[in-house]
Amino acid sequence: MTAYYPLRYQVKNNIEVSDLEKKIFNRLLGEPNFSDEQKRTALYTTLFLPLRNTTYGDKKAKQIPVINRIIRESLKRKAKNAEMVLDFHRASxxxxxxIPSLASNEDVPESSTLRVLTGFLLRELKEFWRVALLISILLLHPIDSTGNVxxxxxxxxxxxxxxENTIVVKLGLEKVWEVRQLVNGKQVMKELELKGGPLVKEWLEKAMAWELAHPSGTAQECIDWLKQTNSKMESQFNSLINILLFPILLI
Structure with a gap:
């Protein structure tokens, strides 16, 4: 079996797509849910799939993704285009x-870990999550060009x-990136008595995870959970300190 990743480009000023690739894109990208920009993003991202783990050493012996060089130097595109492709490869x-869990016919509870993980990914990808889904399917199941395409x-x-149905209907995550968090940074700082810094961001991420796991939860319930979790962590930390200091106190 020949694993086929859609890839046919000339490192000049344009990209040429083979007939098979056109068929793949027309079949998979001909979705009403794909905008023109999303189609272009999917095309670029898919074309460079085989090179996603390939790097080269620059003059300072730093390893640079070869995709970055092709897009910036050969195709004369902007740096953000290269970063976009690399980001989509990682997210995909x-x-x-x-995908195996999302494609399962079993019922998925709203409070599942699957909803939390998928929700965070969609909040990262925003309206381009369907592009990442397409890429991930091609990664999981490459096209065999010798078989029935x-x-x-x-x-x-x-x-x-x-x-897509699981994400949108069963998990209710359509446009989850537009959902405003139940608590904000100021509330976290006030309730947990923090002065700011990276800890606030960490607790906001914890709050978002709780919110994704409890889609019907309220702001007060989220705050109560944060305070309870923080209290447990402080208690565990104090217990650890006591264990570490006990031998010293005996000296």
């Missing part, structure tokens, strides 16, 4: 690990629809 790999595309399209 994360999403790929969730039409049948393979249909199966991947069905998988895409199944996972």
């Amino acid at each position: 790999c994360k999403l790929m690990s969730l 039409h049948l393979q595309l249909c199966k991947r399209r069905d998988l895409f629809k199944s996972v």
Whole structure:
């Protein structure tokens, strides 16, 4: 079996796509939920899939993704285009690990870990999450160009629809990136008596995780959970300090 990743580019001023790749993109990207910008993003990201782990050494012996050089130096695109492709490769790999669970026919409870992990990914990807889903499916199930391509595309399209339905309907995560957090940084600082800094961001992420796991929860319930969790962590820390100091006190 020949694993086929869509890739056919000339390192000049443009990208050429093969007939097979056009068929793949027309079949998988011909979705009403894909905007033109999302299609372009998916095209770039998919084209460079085989090079996602390839690097080269610069003059300072620093390892640089080869995708960065191709997009910036050969295709004369902006640095943000290269970063976008690399970011989508990383996010797609994360999403790929969730696909078996998201594609399962079993009921998914709203308070599941799956909802939390998927929610964080969607908040990162925003409206481009369907692009990452497409890429992750191609990573998980590469096209075999020697087999029945039409049948393979249909199966991947069905998988895409199944996972999309789970995310949107079963987990209720459509536009989760637009959801305003129940608590903000000032509330976290006040309730946990923090002075700011990285700890506030960490607790905000914990609060977001709680919110994703409790979609019907209230701001007060979230604050109560944060305070309870903080109290437990302080208690555990104090116990650890006592254990470490006890031998010293005996000297």
